[in-house]
Amino acid sequence: MSVAITYVVAQGIANTPYDRSLSSALAILSHQLEWATDTHPPLLQISSPARIALRTRDNEGVFWKAQIVNGAVISGDEALPTPAMPSDFELDKIYFSDQTIGGYEVRLAYQWLANPNQLTREPDQQQRVLLMAAEGRENRVALASDIIKGVIIPQFLVLPVAALLIWFGLSRGVAPINALQKRLRNRKPDDLSTIEDHATPVEIAPLVNAMNDLLSRLSSSVDAQRRFVADAAHQLKTPLAGLRSQAELALKAAPNDPVADNLRKIVSGTVRATRLINQLLLMASAEHPDAIERPRLNATQLARDVTEQWVPEAMKRGIDLGFESDPDSAWVRGHSLLLTEALNNLIDNALRYAPSNSQVTVAVHASHHKVTLSVQDNGPGIDPADRERIFDRFFRVLGTQTHGSGLGLAIVKEIAQRHQAELTVQPAHPTQTPPGTRFALTLTAD
């Protein structure tokens, strides 16, 4: 666009001075004109100073022609074309047109003149003269192309510089927004804290404010929900404990009664319900966004204690529950109740889903920076498609026969997040069938 506009404008600019000099050529010619009298027709005799004036320095000079309107040529170059008289022509006005004469491009200036002494009479064609002056266009073309060169060549330099500056400015302007986007993407899913606005550009500050507003509303509604779950779970505990003790009392009173079997089912049902409620309570507290206290503790000791508590249950199920540690003590920063609960859930699952006569191993391995707590079984393993979803709340693999709520692994995941620990699940023996399962919780060593 710039090139096209420059081309048109440059031609206009180049025409102006040359047209002016053609006009003065016409003026010189008209001064040399002798008008018709009763005795002789109009005459155009060019004096030598006028000839010199008409011969411009850098071209062949000006061609001219003077002609009686609709009549004979008085003087000049016969080859010049005679322009048609426009219907609304004006005397003395100078007209311009571009013409080609024998392949040679010329600019033509012409005007119609009338004998000034005859103005009052009826127009007489003898007293009207068409005066023409023409010159080649090559000088104008050269000037126009000089102008175009002068304007366009710097543009080839200016445009890339401008593009570079725009790119630089835009990327600098957008950088804080990108940084904000990165910060938001890197957020933990449960992080509803407000976005600090010291780094946000002024333009998007209102947006950030609105987002902060939304976040704080969201976080108070999440809080309310969490409190509701915790309260409800807490309120349910007492009647359940009552129900359980009543059923146990009744069982004690009449252990051989026909309804004793139903009573036993009530007892085991309340045990499960109490466990679920405890899990819900733990979930609600583990989710709590306030930073938990994480004193320094010996992970090996903790894991050994937890494992010992599961030995009777393992024996009941005919499972060989083992414990390994390397080295003997591994220190981490952690919340002992929460870590105990996480291990409890993993061991509970391993004992629950592995067949009897199999092995379950709890292990603690410490390397330079990391401490890994793992629970491994040679049970049926977990289908790769389910491996992500088992950590969802209330998710249980389809066809799972034993009782459970589907909350256990969700709690483990929550606890892992609270400790900035990595939680992984893999087949224990990928090449064997059944592959077994190995859950590992990797904490930073302290």
Ligand SMILES: Nc1ncnc2c1ncn2[C@@H]1O[C@H](COP(=O)(O)OP(=O)(O)O)[C@@H](O)[C@H]1O
């Ligand atoms: N060690 C394991 N071996 C096989 N499947 C497992 C194991 N641990 C968990 N799962 C599967 O993951 C599901 C979710 O476990 P969890 O969240 O503890 O809920 P729950 O044990 O109450 O069903 C279980 O239902 C079970 O299908």
Ligand SMILES: [Mg+2]
């Ligand atoms: Mg479980």
